[in-house]
Amino acid sequence: MNDPRPPSLWRDDDFRRLWAGQTASQLGAHACQVILPLVAVVALNADPHQTGALRAVQQAPILLLSLLVGAWVDRRRSRTVMVLADSGRAVVLAVVPAAYLLGLLDIPLLLLVAFLVGVLTVYFDVAYHACLVRLVRRGQLAQGNSALEGSGSAARIAAPALGGALVSLLSAPIALAASAFFFTLSFLSIQRIRRPEPMPEPPSAREAGVWRQIHEGLRLVAGNASLRAVGISSALFQFSFAAFMTVYLLFLPRTLHLSGVAIGLVLAAMGPGALVGSVLAATLPARYGYGVVMVSAAVLADGVMLCVPALHGSSALTVAALMAVNFLFGVFSQVVDVTVVTVRQAITPIPLQGRVVATVNFLGMGLTPLGSLLGGHLAGVAGPRTSLLLAAVALALSPLFMATSPLARLGRNLPGTADGLARPH
Template identity: 45%
Template sequence: MTSDGGGPLRHRDFRLLLAGAATGQVGAQVTLVALPLVAVVELDASPFGTGLLTAAETAAFLLVGLPAGAWVDRMRRLPVLVRADVVRAVAMACLPLAAWAGVLTMPQLYLVALVTGVATVFFDVAHQSYLPSLLPREQLVSGNGALETVRSSAQVAGPGLGGALVQAVGAPFALVADAAGYLLSALFLRGIRTPEPPPAPATGASLRAQVGEGLAFVFRHPSLRMIACSTAVANFFGAMLVAVQTVFLVRVLQLPAGVVGLMMSASAVGGLAGALCAGALARAVGRARVIWLAPLATGPFAVLWPLAGRGAAALWFAVASAAVFFGAVVYNVAQVSFRQLLCPPELSGRMNATLRFLVWGTMPFGALAGGAVADAAGPRAAVWTCAAGFLLVPLPLLFSPLRRLRDLPVPAAAHAPGPVAG
């Protein structure tokens, strides 16, 4: 593990990790605009069809989320990251090829979304588990903040670029940018040279037992339980929004593709501001306190989403997205750092996979619910449901031990997966 001072940006390999995050995120954010536009504009999908597409993208967290953590804990994390990027690049490149051949269909979109989702599960679990082997513990908050800053910067540029590419070359061919982004990410990650600690020796425990250890670690810690609950609620309603926002912006607000991309960039602008401010806010109000205070302060802005209208009134959608995602990124930087400080390295993959399973596993259901509500009552009604749901996000955190803390606890010498005091 690197231990020299001066902050994480002085570490060459951490800069490569940042570069990989940036290129991968730019491509992924182009897809955030282009993939649903392929469904809505090119293939004339219904609102439920776009909800099913979002569900396919996130279903992998339910299908392989828990065993992925146990598998990742048995492997070096860096090769997992590179392979996941390559799989995503190849899968995404299949769509513009199918469009060029004139054989693109909705089932192909669902299949590619599912394959890339599985690769993303392994990438995300390995990524969060890898950072503590690259940086010393005292730099984890700064490192997570830098990663969020780079991701948010890429997310600012990505949707606008996606909208422009869709208008210039068509939605299917804009997806080439996503495939290229994943390939560049893999190349940056392959350049990392910091020796990675070998995985913990096999204990002879079954896969079920190892998964159970991750579940026990999360469920027996009262703060982790409440973090999981709040994040699961946020992701359920966030997936509802993702499932219906393209239909809402295109068919209700009647915005062109380029403006749709700019509207989606608003959330990334808020996220970038949140990433830049996360460290200062944590120091000012407390690293534990900011975990619940951020969603409490910004969640009410969600009610501006359904109040958006045609013309200038469409800006309310952008304002709501910027404010809500500002709070979401501040929350994520703080709670991910808390988890990394709390968990011993040999359990980190399973802990992160358990959290991902719990909090991302709600997303397919949220996407399907969003599509169903939009089909039955209209896209605006679905967006109202999303807004109401975001008001519930901070409630579990307010009933957790975090409510009584100002700063994060100093990590104990060992954290065996047994009973944990609150």
């Protein structure tokens, strides 16, 4: 177990099955995020309020369930949860093309599908983070995470373009069958993992209360100035970005009149940017300081989105400009994400890592349904272009808060390490 050079995980059949399943699941999830709103906009002629509601109900389970699911999954076999979540998403999404072919597809059914997919996605995402730790040795975690994150970035590149192309070729409702197919591939691969996964040990009487465990994570984030700043800046960004993306998905097909293929290419441009950002995030903080890099990258990422409302028409030049904007946004937002995660991990004691992640996600992603509803409302009242400008301006709230928080004062050395904070009492 202490071998400084553990064997390559690519020789491990079970890890390859997990990697293949996770890659397929990421493709399905990212394609679904593009196709599902386009089903409402293109096939059902949804108005802005309905589009905002659709995105909100898909995101609502993050707010409603993430903290509880985190505590629940810690007591279950993660692979079983992943298989059930993926098979459930495949079945639920298959309802949409079936209902479309039968003439039964409408907005209420689409809202129900979006909510159920959101619920199952919360279960899968929480279980996935626990699965790798239970499958490989500690010395192989870095290698495993690198491989899985690499495939996740590739999925973010390929899935939007694939989704947009399928919408153009097959119609939006039929294109959802592609997401269902990827989820099917995922659970078939994951269920073939042969290495037994023991049932997690039940918590001690002192730790048994789910609400007690949740409270510990909330108390740490609220009581630490840097972690509190991470949570608040994340909440400001996710709220504004949810509003922005809701209007964006109306702006591209209806105001700029872009085709499904063009929309896919525009959204896919964030993926290569994220890959570049990951490389930069590995070196920039050590050279310039974590605070400077974090705040500067946030300003550049959110500032570049102010260019979008100024664009007109559906020409190749407009598509190229949108791709350039999304590429730059992908670069700088990934620098922010990686830097923030590094800071959070360094500050958080190891026994509380999972609960702090769940708490920060709850604070940040939990506001996305409200942002989506606001975006849909603004688009209906003020029109897509004006609403897009307002949402882009609101994105500046996050870097503004960062600049006034303890995060901006972080230097090249982090304030502590997780190992140092996690010594047993």
